[in-house]
Amino acid sequence: MSGWWVYLEEQTRQQVDAEVLRDRRLTAVKAVWDALRPLELGLREAEQVVHARYAALGDRVRYQPPDPLDTPSLAARAAALPGRVVAVEALWDGDTFHDWFVVLVAVLDDPGGEAHLATVHHRRGEPAPSVAAAAAGQALADLLRVPFHFPSPDVPDDEAPRWRTVRPRPGTR
Secondary structure, eight states, X not given: OOGGGGGXXXXXXXHHHHHHXXXXXXXXXXXXXXXXXXXXXOHHHHHHHHHHHHHHHGGGOOOOOOOOOXXXXXXXXXHTSXXXXXXXXXXXXXXXXXXXXXXXXXXEETTTEEXXXXXXXXXXXXXXXXXXXXXXXXXXXXXXXXXXXXXXXXXXXXTSOOHHHHSOOTTOO
């Protein structure tokens, strides 16, 4: 267990444990970090405190189920978006708890922007996140008849070129 836990007030400990039990990792880390920053606790140490609480609370944690990757579920999410989907994109991201993972987003036009469709984490006994995300993203893009873009399917790269920066411009090839 992290030695920082003893420096937290009881109310903060209860708040952190409540967040962990609901599998709200980032909120738990923020609570620890906010409470102990005056003692020069770093973000990495706050994450370690929360990781230790996950281990201590074990089977009591109600883990969030993974985002559905089946085409009908993704299509329903896309249909509920406020704009027209012009592309589906898979992007690498990562953090200290999950390591690398892939996020599927719908690229929107009118209004412009993007919307989260699913996050694909590595799960023991399942395909790699890149493989699962590529299959789900391509299937959704095919259904919607829009491009699918995964700029770095083989190597995690959270700075790979985005679809809007590499798509062909009208009148060019």
